Amino acid sequence: MPLAMSGLILVALAACAVLLLGLFRPQLAYPATQVFLAAAVVVELMTGTSSGHWWGGLFVQDAFAAFIKPVLLVVSMAVFLYGRPMVSRWPQGEYYTLGLLAVAGMLILTSAGHLLTLFLGLELMSLALYAMVALDRDNDMASEAAMKYFMLGGLSSGMLLYGFSLLYGITGTMNLQAMALALGGAGAPGSAVVVALTFALAGTAFKLGVAPFHMWLPDVYEGSPAAVTLFVGAAPKVAALVLLARLVGQGAQANLAIWQPALMVLALVSMAVGSFGALWQQNIKRLLAYSAIAHMGFVLLGALAGSEAGYGASIFYMTSYAVMSTAAFGVVLVVCQMAQTERIADYAGLAERSPWLAAVMMLTMFSLAGVPPLLGFMAKLEVIRAAVGAGAVRLAVLAVLLSVVAAFYYLRVVKVMYMDAPTVALGRSPDVTVPADIKLVLGLNGAMILLLGMMPGHVLHWCQQALRGFLLPS
Amino acid sequence: MNVGAGHLLVVAAVVFAIAVAGFFLNRRNVLLLLMAIELILLAVNTNLVAFAYQHGDLTGQAVVFFVLTVAAAESAIGLAILVTLFRNRGSIDVEELGRLKG
Amino acid sequence: MLAAYLAIPFFLVVAAGIGLFALAAGFVLGPRRPDPRKAAPYECGFEAFEDAHMPFDVRYYLVAILFILFDLEITFLFPWAVSLNHIGTAGLLAMVAFLLVLTIGFIYEWRKGALEWE
Numbered sequence: 137m138p139l140a141m142s143g144l145i146l147v148a149l150a151a152c153a154v155l156l157l158g159l160f161r162p163q164l165a166y167p168a169t170q171v172f173l174a175a176a177v178v179v180e181l182m183t184g185t186s187s188g189h190w191w192g193g194l195f196v197q198d199a200f201a202a203f204i205k206p207v208l209l210v211v212s213m214a215v216f217l218y219g220r221p222m223v224s225r226w227p228q229g230e231y232y233t234l235g236l237l238a239v240a241g242m243l244i245l246t247s248a249g250h251l252l253t254l255f256l257g258l259e260l261m262s263l264a265l266y267a268m269v270a271l272d273r274d275n276d277m278a279s280e281a282a283m284k285y286f287m288l289g290g291l292s293s294g295m296l297l298y299g300f301s302l303l304y305g306i307t308g309t310m311n312l313q314a315m316a317l318a319l320g321g322a323g324a325p326g327s328a329v330v331v332a333l334t335f336a337l338a339g340t341a342f343k344l345g346v347a348p349f350h351m352w353l354p355d356v357y358e359g360s361p362a363a364v365t366l367f368v369g370a371a372p373k374v375a376a377l378v379l380l381a382r383l384v385g386q387g388a389q390a391n392l393a394i395w396q397p398a399l400m401v402l403a404l405v406s407m408a409v410g411s412f413g414a415l416w417q418q419n420i421k422r423l424l425a426y427s428a429i430a431h432m433g434f435v436l437l438g439a440l441a442g443s444e445a446g447y448g449a450s451i452f453y454m455t456s457y458a459v460m461s462t463a464a465f466g467v468v469l470v471v472c473q474m475a476q477t478e479r480i481a482d483y484a485g486l487a488e489r490s491p492w493l494a495a496v497m498m499l500t501m502f503s504l505a506g507v508p509p510l511l512g513f514m515a516k517l518e519v520i521r522a523a524v525g526a527g528a529v530r531l532a533v534l535a536v537l538l539s540v541v542a543a544f545y546y547l548r549v550v551k552v553m554y555m556d557a558p559t560v561a562l563g564r565s566p567d568v569t570v571p572a573d574i575k576l577v578l579g580l581n582g583a584m585i586l587l588l589g590m591m592p593g594h595v596l597h598w599c600q601q602a603l604r605g606f607l608l609p610s
Numbered sequence: 611m612n613v614g615a616g617h618l619l620v621v622a623a624v625v626f627a628i629a630v631a632g633f634f635l636n637r638r639n640v641l642l643l644l645m646a647i648e649l650i651l652l653a654v655n656t657n658l659v660a661f662a663y664q665h666g667d668l669t670g671q672a673v674v675f676f677v678l679t680v681a682a683a684e685s686a687i688g689l690a691i692l693v694t695l696f697r698n699r700g701s702i703d704v705e706e707l708g709r710l711k712g
Numbered sequence: 713m714l715a716a717y718l719a720i721p722f723f724l725v726v727a728a729g730i731g732l733f734a735l736a737a738g739f740v741l742g743p744r745r746p747d748p749r750k751a752a753p754y755e756c757g758f759e760a761f762e763d764a765h766m767p768f769d770v771r772y773y774l775v776a777i778l779f780i781l782f783d784l785e786i787t788f789l790f791p792w793a794v795s796l797n798h799i800g801t802a803g804l805l806a807m808v809a810f811l812l813v814l815t816i817g818f819i820y821e822w823r824k825g826a827l828e829w830e
Contacts, residue, residue: 152816159823252673258682263687270691276698280707282691287643291633291686294650297677298626301654303617303668304662310669675787684786686777694771 138190143180143205144243147171151236158229166220169232172215173239177209184268193249193311203359203451203602204246204302204378211371211458217577218466219363221334221473226271234266234271235367238264242375248382251300251310253417258296258343261375265368267604280373281359288342288352293365302332303387312387316608320390333394336383337402344376346402347409356414357425366422366465368427370458377454380439381447381606389607392442399440402532406433407535420468420480423545424461426502430542431457438519441526444603449518453597456515456588463581466495469577470570475562480549485558492575494553496510496582500524506539507548510589518596618660624654640695640702644688652680774826785814 151173154240158165184202189195202392223231241260248254267376268291270282304310307318338349346355357365384395412428417423435457438450468478470493487494503512516539523532559576586594629649636642653672662670696702775793792799821827 155816155820159820177627179695230686252669255673256676258678261682263680263683266687266691270694273694274698279691283695283707286688286691287640287647288632290644290647290688291630291650293684294629294647294654297651297654297661300660301622301657304670304673308665308667310673391646417641472614578755580625623750678787680782682780686776689773689777693770696770 138188138195138197138460139186140188140201140247141195142183143176143209144240144247146176146179147209147236147240147243150176151233151240155229155233155235158227158233162228165214165228165232166223169216169236172236173209173213173216173225177206177213180205180209180319189249193245193313194253196249197247198606199602199604200381200606201247203598204374205243207373207455207458208239208242208246208374211374212367214462214577214581215367215467216407218469218574219366220464221571221574222361222363222469231268231271233266233364234264237261238268238367240376242371243380243606245375246378248310249386251315251387254379254382255293255300255311258379259293260376261372262293262343264565265289266373268364268367269356269458271364272361274363276361278361283358284352284359285356285416291341292339292349294337294339295342299332299335299337299339302328302335304367304407306332310375312382312586313608315387315390319388329388329391330394331527333384333391334398336388337395340376340380340383341402342607344373344377344380344432345429346436347406347429350406350409350429353429354422354425357428358419358422358478361423362465362469362478365424366462369424369461369488370467372430372452372460373432373461376558377435377450381450385439385447386606389442396440396526399436400528403433403436403440404437404531404534406430407538408433411538413544414545417545418480419478419550420483421478422472423480423549424464424468425541427546430459430538433534434516434519436540437528437531438521440528441522443522444528444606447606448524448596448603449522449598451602452592452596453515453519455595455599456511458471459581459584459588460500460512463496463500463578464504465587466574466578466581467493467500470561470574473531473570477562480552481556481561482548482562483552484556485562486553489558489562492579493558493570496578497553498550498583499585501546505543505590510586510591511592512589514589514592514596615660617663618656620662622656622660622698625656626650628655640692640704640707643704644685644692648681649684651677653683675687686710747828771829778821778826781817785810 148171154165154169155173155452157168178201184197184205186296187197187202209481212235216232219231238261241257241262241264243257244253245257245558246262248257266282268284269285270279271277303315303319306325309315310317329371341349343350343508356368370570388395397440407430410426410428410433413429414423414426417426431453435450435453438448439444441449442448471483471486472478474490485495486497501508503510506516516535520535523529629646632647632649633643636646655677658670658674658677662668681694692702699706741810787808788810796803
């Protein structure tokens, strides 16, 4: 058994333990989850460097996995912390078990060097997420959102898998490295590769929530309870990028000419749909959903370069996005608890009611808009640089223009919070005390957005290091 | 005439096409969407077995086991969501799934 | 090669033919003098008290879901049992771990009362 698997095994054990704890000692489910996740972070940091390939590539540990796994675990810890007050009204063991199973799926996906584990990790994550959306059983909207998520997710998994089966047929192998060599060789028939990659890319785009495969995303974000939206919107996005990097980046690295134009179209459509679609939204979760679509477009800007530096920029962008999205939904969740509202108009007067909460939200919104010197700006700079490096200059210019459009709706939220008179919801709501640990971590989260934006050097360096040796030497 | 991998691939492609068409054309019942998804996975399985046979490689056949199991888990979760939806709405019409506006 | 399978379509045609013949014969030869009592569904001599198209109890779904999950795990046991000689202790331990996870799921459904009908 490879040492590098310890973190994954720990998370899987945690899922089993928390399921049983939920039956017998529900109040222990949350602390146990956090303890297990913290232990897994430590274990990953200690064992992450023991790289290698096991069982014909079914399990792979490389610098990429060693960087992504702690990020996934830490983001999930923050998400569980923010979600706790809302989750305490539900069957607790189930929420944390499903969360841990999803995390285990993401870890498997991150360490996959084989189509089988890629598929299994993705499905473990997705199935847990579908169930999580429906967890609040009496919530009518949540069950509709779960149904949509499940149907479109199932369809996309099917497409992806059909693409996998064709790739297996073309190359005769499911090992990603061997596949990359076979696809680069002269023997691979061009048209079949195009068909296979089209299916695989469509499935991946679905999981990322990239337009025009984004139909599920606004509905799922709006319909799910905020604690679930928070989870769906952070770590699984990183995992979907990992899927893209492993499948297209590693498996089909020789076929850049086929998938690069497709990624360019996806990136452009996604940025446009995300930027314009959010302009008229009244619900904060729906606004953040369109924001997510736009940001996934930016992530693709880096990935379409097909170089190690390009993937590095994408990973940096995605990590930054996960930090920002967690902070934004953290605030949304607190406001949900305080005033039982998700309408943007009801955020009026938040600055007076709770200055620190409004400050974190303002930082996050500015950062999502890409205002310097915040984290979101540095991330955008990096992916645009990668896109320009790949020769997609016109696309990069369009990206900048579209981010100006997007800035408008982020600023609207800030304006409502600071300038508008409070509405009934926030004005009359009873005082809800926010637990101190949530305050602390939300503050830290906001501080990270500011500090990492001003000093991105270290994180950026880690991201570039993580991608060293990711592609086969050409 | 020998039945070879090529014929199986055609069958799989036809089944896949039927499933995807069924998924998008069906405006009636959510349960049928669930079946369409299962059908897609069956097409994939046929493909995998055909290719495994063609390449003389057992990987494809082993993967079929996993796809089957995942398909079962998927339909279990789908049915569970269907039941909660039915309890809340009293109907499983596809047309009813429009309360969250896109 | 394919000729060996010729019996199958032949069989299908014959089977369908016999079935259709029986139905058609009843339709053509049978006397038909319907009255309301005769046309009503037959329910052991009682008055019919329910529509024949009654919805299934939602609990059947639960049973079906649980059945599917535990049923399909067997697919892994068969190849494992056949190849146990080759995979040694590691294979045995892997299956023990797999079944343990399954048992945890079983404990969960039991404690949740999913196995009770009422």
